[in-house]
Amino acid sequence: MFRHVDAQRNTAGDDTRGRLLDAAIEVFLAEGFRAARVQDIAQRAGMRLSAINYHFGSKEGLYLAVLQHHADESLQRMYLSEARADTSPPRARLERIILQILDIHLSKNAVTRMAQLVLRELSSPTPALEVVLKKFTLPMASYLHDLLREILGPSVPQTWVNRAVFSLLAQCVMYSQAEALIAAVDPAIAEDPNLVENTAHYISDFTWAGLQGIRKQWEDQARQGG
Numbered sequence: 001m002f003r004h005v006d007a008q009r010n011t012a013g014d015d016t017r018g019r020l021l022d023a024a025i026e027v028f029l030a031e032g033f034r035a036a037r038v039q040d041i042a043q044r045a046g047m048r049l050s051a052i053n054y055h056f057g058s059k060e061g062l063y064l065a066v067l068q069h070h071a072d073e074s075l076q077r078m079y080l081s082e083a084r085a086d087t088s089p090p091r092a093r094l095e096r097i098i099l100q101i102l103d104i105h106l107s108k109n110a111v112t113r114m115a116q117l118v119l120r121e122l123s124s125p126t127p128a129l130e131v132v133l134k135k136f137t138l139p140m141a142s143y144l145h146d147l148l149r150e151i152l153g154p155s156v157p158q159t160w161v162n163r164a165v166f167s168l169l170a171q172c173v174m175y176s177q178a179e180a181l182i183a184a185v186d187p188a189i190a191e192d193p194n195l196v197e198n199t200a201h202y203i204s205d206f207t208w209a210g211l212q213g214i215r216k217q218w219e220d221q222a223r224q225g226g
Contacts, residue, residue, distance in 0.1 A: 017055050019045045019066075024066050024115050033063050033126045041069050060128075066117070067128055071135040074113035083143060090151045095204035097144065098172065102196050102203075103178035115176060141165055151211050154219040164211060171203045 027036045038059050042049045056062040078100045086093055105115045113137055121129045144165045153160055175182065175195075176185035183190035192198055 003057055013217055015048065019060065020047060020052060020055060021066055023173045024062050025046075025070070025117075028063060029113060029116050030067060032120060032124055033059075033116075033128070034124075063126075063128055067131050068135060070112045070114040071132070071195060072115040074136060075139060077104060077112065078140065084146075089206075090147065094148055094151065094208060095200060097147065098168070098204050098207070099196065099200035101140070101169070102175065102200050105172055105187060106196050106199070113156070115173075116160060119173070119177065141169075142170060147213065149221055151208075152215050153219065155222045156214060157218070160214060164207075168203070168207055171207070175215075177201055201209070 007071060024036075024041045026046060027041045031040075036059070039049060041062070042052055045051075048162065052059070053064055056065055068112050078097070083093065086096075102113060118132055118137060121132045145161060148164045148168070149156075149161050152164065167176075179190060189195070189199075
């Protein structure tokens, strides 16, 4: 199990910490946690190796700090707290959260790399996967679950609600992880200057239609006695 070093114990070194975090994310994404070398991170940041031990305690502590930083940035950009208090129609809330998820995955100016970190952890898990799930994936999935449950209604089984969450997320991930395929099949999509907005609108329309069909199917079964 990774041990986390309290990031708040030394506020005087915020600039140093920031430079190390910026360097570390590039090395961890390029090499993976296991192959990443702290010497390379320190060199990339223009720091001595001892700075990593001083601020983060270890390579593991640095990796956890990177995950925490990017999870916090992502969740702030998704406005989950505000979203739960939103009283606008479910259709509008659905498109809004899809737009925010795609912005994290596709925006060329994204300040967070959490999407890439999650995918790397899922493809090559480390003991930090638990942190990724707890800090980022589960809060997002919980909000999506509650929203899709509201849209689907009480007749739809829990397993179907969970599958709907997985399907929605898979659509979003597809556009970030299959860029070469998308470009080969339809270059106009890959080169769309409004890719994030147009993709969010499409996934929202597609998902909404599917959810309405599932809701009708189960409500019809309930009316017919199962």
